[in-house]
Amino acid sequence: MSPADLDAIFITLKLALISTAILMLIAMPLAWWLSQMQSRWRPFLEATVALPLVLPPTVLGFYMLVSLGPQGVVGSTLEALGMQHLAFSFAGLVIGSVVYSLPFAVQPLQNAFSQVPRDLLDAASTMRAKPLDRFFNLVVPLTKHGFITACVLSFAHTIGEFGVVLMIGGNIPGETQVISTAIYDHVESLNYSGANKLSLGLLVFSLVVLAMVYSLNRGAGNMFASQGRSAKGQQE
Amino acid sequence: MTTAALHRLTLNVHLERRGFTCSVNTELPLQGITSLFGPSGCGKTTLLRTIAGLNEAPKPSAKNKIEITDTAGKTHTWLSEQGAFTPSWQRQVGLVFQKPALFPHLTVMQNLHYAWSRVPKAQRMTQLEPNQLLQRMGIADFAERLPNELSGGQQQRVALARTLASCPQLMLLDEPLANLDGTAKRYFIQLLKRLQQDTQIPMIYVSHQLDEVVQLSDRLILMDSGKLVNQGVIADVLQSNEGYARCQGENILFGEVVQHNHEAGLLAVKVADTVLWFPQPLQTFVVGALCRIHFQAKDISLATELNTHSSISNSIAAVIEEFSDSGHKAEVRVKLRIALPSLDNISATQESNSTQAQYVSATITKVSKQRLALTVGATVFMQINAVALSV
Structure with a gap:
């Protein structure tokens, strides 16, 4: 494996870690808000969050590049403040990854949150638990599986992204080149064995991650089963 | 607190x-x-x-x-x-x-x-x-x-x-x-x-x-x-x-537990100055405790004289207060006041519930009312058929 490949692996892992951390911070309140929302705007907001699932990554990458670049809203504002624009930079990559993987963090969390029975929250509320207390001491422990799924999926998805990274990052070795774009480079230069090493690695990694998520989800549904069959049939 | x-x-x-x-x-x-x-x-x-x-x-x-x-x-x-x-x-x-x-x-x-x-x-x-x-x-x-x-x-x-x-x-x-x-x-x-x-x-x-x-x-x-x-x-x-x-003519009477008869499996409860005997319930009752007797209006029968020739042994004297509609055209609701105990029986420390006038409703047929010639103010004997007791 070439030093450039090792660089790409390191940058990929760094990108995935940072993006996942940021994603969890954003997705936690967003998913809670969506799961508790009664408003008729909810489908619209859910669609917005889910957009990266269906949009070609190039479309997302293109708009990100335009807005983060020197002429874009974000880029020009940053430059006016004496900072640098974000096109073709690692920071730009992080922003792109966060947007691109948002549904992978929000949806498992929202799913888990909406399964927490209303009665439990109401009970806690009458026991003097304020909203934040309820969230961290009741909702979070009850939805652990949702958090794990969200983390694993966002991490894995960031590692596997290509289009957005290529558009925003520009595939600069040692700076913004990640595994997927490195593979692309190898193929372009007909270095099939180099491409194969990285590809195989990603393949095995992805398989392991998905197997983990599925086995986690199998055990997760049981948490609230006892609530439903509370009394009927099994008396003392 | x-x-x-x-x-x-x-x-x-x-x-x-x-x-x-x-x-x-x-x-x-x-x-x-x-x-x-x-x-x-x-x-x-x-x-x-x-x-x-x-x-x-x-x-x-x-x-x-x-x-x-x-x-x-x-x-x-x-x-x-x-x-x-x-x-x-x-x-x-x-x-x-x-x-x-x-x-x-x-x-x-x-x-x-x-x-x-x-x-x-x-x-x-x-x-x-x-x-x-x-x-x-x-x-x-x-x-x-x-x-x-x-x-x-x-x-x-x-x-x-x-x-x-x-x-x-x-x-x-x-x-x-x-x-x-x-x-x-x-x-x-x-x-x-x-x-x-x-x-x-x-x-x-x-x-x-x-x-x-x-x-x-x-x-x-x-x-x-x-x-x-x-x-x-x-x-x-x-x-x-x-x-x-x-409430389907549900009645509540408050009484005082006065005696247990374990051999016969009976419990004596005093309401006004009448002692009523009930089968001992599953729950334990302490002598001297206040207890509530509940029964439905249709489980009461009225008699104009004390009838000892009846399988229903519990009988309390009551005064007819009023007649009113029962919701069924063949029946009439009779509101009864349980006769108060004579004054010298009331100890000062007794619970107020057992010394206050208590009322019950009985549902009887209009035919029975005519046959017994019941009128407001008349004293009758009220027999209670099915009861439940609770603390």
């Missing part, structure tokens, strides 16, 4: 939701157990959740006001006309749900501690400390178990214990017995009454089961279609026209 106990709840609530209107304007004295009784879907649960502060705050309106007055006379506003809203976690109100709603990831003890640990030190009642509660509610053996390892009856007991461990000033119970069978139900009812008497925490109990209501309540609120029909001391409400019509 360091905080003053609550004694009055002012409820002005007007809620509209998908064609259903719940409109209640009343002042409730908070003493003992108050039952909120009415058919399913009449707005009982909505009202209860509004008292708990679990429904969204309504828009500011002159129709909406909830205030609670403690025994020191201090008033706390939970909902004002201007829209000021006290959230449920500041109301110190405990709620027991139809389903136990225990936290599934915590053991029984941890569930209780969730409540207890959030009570400020100054408001803690030592008798509601989790270990003590588990002991007296018969669930100490399950302290380390998870909720889904318990039966429905046990889960509901834990839920009651957890609510008590939050040292509430007012307890709300939303059909907590709905999913329990006969034995678990009886046990729960006795437990609830005893806990109420020991802790003196006022309770509002929602139910559409008449048998629970007559066993438990000190006061009764009748509700129908989102409106309050009548409220007051249970015996008075049952004898009102609305009470008679909505």
Whole structure:
């Protein structure tokens, strides 16, 4: 494996870690808000969050590049403040990854949150638990599986992204080149064995991650089963 | 208890939701157990959740006001006309749900501690400390178990214990017995009454089961279609026209347990100056204790003279107060006043219940009324067929 490949692996892992951390911070309140929302705007907001699932990554990458670049809203504002624009930079990559993987963090969390029975929250509320207390001491422990799924999926998805990274990052070795774009480079230069090493690695990694998520989800549904069959049939 | 106990709840609530209107304007004295009784879907649960502060705050309106007055006379506003809203976690109100709603990831003890640990030190009642509660509610053996390892009856007991461990000033119970069978139900009812008497925490109990209501309540609120029909001391409400019509002519008589006859398996209860004998119930009664006898209007037969040639051995003298419509064209409702004991029999220390005039309603056919030539003011002998006794 070439030093450039090792660089790409390191940058990929760094990108995935940072993006996942940021994603969890954003997705936690967003998913809670969506799961508790009664408003008729909810489908619209859910669609917005889910957009990266269906949009070609190039479309997302293109708009990100335009807005983060020197002429874009974000880029020009940053430059006016004496900072640098974000096109073709690692920071730009992080922003792109966060947007691109948002549904992978929000949806498992929202799913888990909406399964927490209303009665439990109401009970806690009458026991003097304020909203934040309820969230961290009741909702979070009850939805652990949702958090794990969200983390694993966002991490894995960031590692596997290509289009957005290529558009925003520009595939600069040692700076913004990640595994997927490195593979692309190898193929372009007909270095099939180099491409194969990285590809195989990603393949095995992805398989392991998905197997983990599925086995986690199998055990997760049981948490609230006892609530439903509370009394009927099994008396003392 | 360091905080003053609550004694009055002012409820002005007007809620509209998908064609259903719940409109209640009343002042409730908070003493003992108050039952909120009415058919399913009449707005009982909505009202209860509004008292708990679990429904969204309504828009500011002159129709909406909830205030609670403690025994020191201090008033706390939970909902004002201007829209000021006290959230449920500041109301110190405990709620027991139809389903136990225990936290599934915590053991029984941890569930209780969730409540207890959030009570400020100054408001803690030592008798509601989790270990003590588990002991007296018969669930100490399950302290380390998870909720889904318990039966429905046990889960509901834990839920009651957890609510008590939050040292509430007012307890709300939303059909907590709905999913329990006969034995678990009886046990729960006795437990609830005893806990109420020991802790003196006022309770509002929602139910559409008449048998629970007559066993438990000190006061009764009748509700129908989102409106309050009548409220007051249970015996008075049952004898009102609305009470008679909505509670299938249910009667309550208060008496004093005077004697056990274990050989014959009988229990003697004194009502006014008459001693009645009943088969000993499953529950134990202490001599000298106040007990309630409940029976339906159709289970009473009337005789103009004391009849010893009857299989029904319990007979009480009563005076006919009035006749009224029974809701069936062949029948008539007879309101009877139990003759008061002669004055020298009343000791000064006796409970007021047994010395006050008590009323019951009997449903008899119009034909019988004519045959016996019953008139208002006449004294009759009332024989009670089927009864239930409770503490």
